[in-house]
Amino acid sequence: MSAAATLQALRTEEGRRNPYPHYAALHAEGPVIPLTGSYAAVVHGYDAASRVLRDPDFRVLDAEKLSRAMPAWHEHPSLIVLMNSMMFINGEQHTRLRRLITREFTARRVTSLADTVVRQVDHLLDRIAEIGADGAEIDFMREFAYPLPSNVIGELLGVPAEDRPWFQPHVAAIGAVLDAGGEGKFPAADKAAAELSAYFADLVRLRRQDPRDDLVTVLSAAGADDDPLTHEELLSALVLVFNAGFETTTHLLGNGLEVLLRRPEAARRLREQPELAASYVEEFLRLEAPAQLTTRWSAVDTEVDGVPVPAGATVLVLLGAANRDPARFADPDEFRPERPDNAHLTFSAGVHFCPGALLTTAEAEIAFPRLMSRFPGLALAGEPAYRPQLTLRGHTHLPVTVG
Template sequence: MDPADALALLMSPEGRLDPYPTYERLRAHGPVVQAGPVFYVVTGYAEADAVLRDARFGVTDDVVRDQLMPGWRESPAVLSISRSMLRTNPPDHSRMRRLVAGAFTPRRIAAMRDVVRAQADGLVDGMLAPEGPVDFMAAFAYPLPVGVICALLGVPAADRPLFRRWATDLTGVLEPEITADELAVADRGAAELRSYFTELVAARRRAPADDLTTALVQAHDGGDRLSGDELLANLIVLLVAGFETTTNLLGNGLVALLDHPRAAAALRDRPDLAPAYVDELLRYDSPVQLTSRMSTAPSRYGDVDLPPESWAIVLLGAANRDPRRYPDPARFDPWRAQSAPLSFGAGPHYCLGAALARLEAQVAFPLLLRRLPGLAVAGRPERRVRLTLRGHATLPVRVGRQAAPVTVPGTRPGAAGPTP
């Protein structure tokens, strides 16, 4: 299969549901391959990492959006994404990122471990209440990360159930191809989110609080450091990115663990192994499968020349299975000597919340396996027909018996386990 046909297959519903065979078809042509007049596909780990760090590549800017999608400013979804740090280049990207970074310092993330543990324990209690199968995505994988990011933003707990549909609708705009009907759905979600955060911003102006929303409102009101559109756009992206990736990590990761019972048993007995496990789960079935960059100057990767104004489609999921870096890459192996997957990207746009997502998963998986030793998939999980954000729409599980509470040596009750 030639690269153009393989790329077309990847964008199809069949290719999106299981992209890994298509990645290998593309990889057979080399780590970087031309797949269209201006499209280059990157499947190699080293090449993907280098492109994401290369200052000659940037994300889509307004000039390009005007060429590709006239009238994009009328789309609430495209406007919300384009005015956030997700889709801006330096110096605007650097300015916005600095304003938010204080909420994600290593010390602040580490201090959230007990909070995450308490929320996860409560969600497991809820999974034990109903009879019959439970949808893991609705019962645990969504509410855990949305609760954490909403606490950071200062979103009231009663409002949190609203966001799943709005975010699911909006994130359709992150896919490499989108139909007019799908854009209309994304616009609906974006409009709901913009309306919600407009009201929250007004509330924080009246009554400031110790949360990230208040900090960003004060940055906006204090001068020209953050425009009104940027304020709303970044609040929306922080919320959506703050749980979408982690929700998919929890769902994809649980399926992988239940498919590998010996590895799951080892993590149940040794929660201190969680950091290595989470890195391997991120590598094995990445919650974010691709990103893209546009070149601003000539570059050469391997034996391929990329001219200015060409697009590099960086397949993170393929790079995470590059056999030049990961021997036997299709095998789940949490004892790999090196991992460092590219699931959170690299370079200036490296995911700001990566440490928080890792913390949530490092707490959640050992806790689930210890408290629910009989946990098993019950029925057929339903994948979302998405490529950029890979995850499950539903994941029915049978809870099984509950284990007695366990205090792990070296921890106090309620802690998440020893720090490796």
């Protein structure tokens, strides 16, 4: 099968559900394969992907690039929100935004949330115990994987608890336009972006009148003395922080739990040795990455592993494939939390490394040992249902019983 045919297979329902045989087929052809059409190449080897992600000549999709392919993109509120965020900005402007935002998104602030995470985890486990006491089937996604990160990021930002369930469908609607074939999702995404922006505009106004110890208050004043965030940048930053702190964590929890429930010995080991949680979480992120792909466009004529990439051309970077590159990871399809130097690319690399990575891993490292300890009989109650997307891989439904 050609690389183009393999990529087309990844767009099918089966390919999205199980992309890994297709990744293996690509690895058999080398780390980078030239393409024609939308992409100059597909980059799936670990070293090649790492180089592209770290190379400043390879840039994330930004307003400059989007304007060439979609001149009317300003008509979509969802794209305006995305293009004003540091996720889709390059160069000095990205450096500026990242500095203003990440200096507030500190390890100290994340560490201070540990008690909140423990409290939220235990509350959700109590609910699971209650509704599953008679052997009833429980949807782990609905009862745990969605509400935990939503509540934690809501606590961090200062979003009232009663408003947090409202965010999940809005965040998902915006994320849907980033997947292949997402053009048809603009009506829902644009409505969600407009509503989220209006919500955060109101919350910013309230926090400026009544400051709290939360990230909305802090970011509202970020750089105020020398280089303030514009109103649009602030709203985009808040939407991005909620999105990045919510969806990735949700699917790390769901993907990781499925890995454990299909490997009872690994689950038992974590239950008995909770200190292994950090290495387990890193291996979940490598083996079943929530973020499976990204793109970069080249600002100059260049090459990747001998494959030419003209200036202005875009390359497809398969993060999930790079994480399973047999040239980098021995037995790449096996769950081996003891791997040395498990430097996966799930959170990207270089200047666009995910700023929420620390919070995401911290939540999972607390949640998994407590989950395994509380419910030693936890088991799958049927086949999971997967999201119909590849960019962000995860479940819509993960049925379990607590034993």
